[in-house]
Amino acid sequence: MTTPMDKIDHEIATNFTGIRARIAKTAQKWQREARDIDLIAVSKRQPIEYMEAALRAGQRHFGENRVQEAQGKWPALKRQYPDIELHLIGPLQTNKAQDAVALFDVIQTVDRLKLARVLAKEMQAAGRSLPVYIQVNTGKEPQKAGVFPEDADAFIAECRDSLGLNVVGLMCIPPAEEQPAPHFALLGKIAARNGLKLLSMGMSADFEVAVQFGATSVRVGTALFGLRDDA
Numbered sequence: 001m002t003t004p005m006d007k008i009d010h011e012i013a014t015n016f017t018g019i020r021a022r023i024a025k026t027a028q029k030w031q032r033e034a035r036d037i038d039l040i041a042v043s044k045r046q047p048i049e050y051m052e053a054a055l056r057a058g059q060r061h062f063g064e065n066r067v068q069e070a071q072g073k074w075p076a077l078k079r080q081y082p083d084i085e086l087h088l089i090g091p092l093q094t095n096k097a098q099d100a101v102a103l104f105d106v107i108q109t110v111d112r113l114k115l116a117r118v119l120a121k122e123m124q125a126a127g128r129s130l131p132v133y134i135q136v137n138t139g140k141e142p143q144k145a146g147v148f149p150e151d152a153d154a155f156i157a158e159c160r161d162s163l164g165l166n167v168v169g170l171m172c173i174p175p176a177e178e179q180p181a182p183h184f185a186l187l188g189k190i191a192a193r194n195g196l197k198l199l200s201m202g203m204s205a206d207f208e209v210a211v212q213f214g215a216t217s218v219r220v221g222t223a224l225f226g227l228r229d230d231a
């Protein structure tokens, strides 16, 4: 007899295998190593059963976009699976920075000086030097977070040299209605000229293009877990 848990486990494990295979195939096509591409499972607004199934399938790197939501789900799971690596991939308010530093392992959305300063202070206070990504608003969309491309070099230097943040890479979310390739290429160019090795780019709809353009992390949600309640 198949129990519901077996069924969820099977479906989620199948999804992960499928996405990993697509990453590997794309990597091979562009002469890259699949192991250089980290799959971050975006679990925002997904049922806890699906997250547990992903953990049982061996997935350890997850992304969440809200501090408060993550605080409700992850502390217990982190006790159960101490090797979880949790990435903050959504906008961070400075008044949540202390909580974010306590819970997350990587912060991908450093996008303004005030936040960078508060993060540096909170990391020092907590004795944690978390790896951070600078978010770049490659499409210069007014409603979207991220530094503009022309401001990125100076902002990266300020975060690294003046504030001592452990800047490991860049992150972007291309405009929904545009081809993502030029945005991924631009992010790669900014990273290269600033000596940054990691590129967090690509979601369910475009992670293969991102792999082509050098992504070292892809952030995939719905293709792994199914549609979420995005209302």
Ligand SMILES: *Cc1c(COP(=O)(O)O)cnc(C)c1O
Pocket: 042, 044, 065, 089, 090, 173, 202, 203, 204, 205, 219, 220, 221, 222, 223
């Ligand atoms: C929700 C989200 C994702 C995942 O999007 P899917 O289309 O579900 O794969 C990736 N990155 C960020 C920043 C997100 O907020």
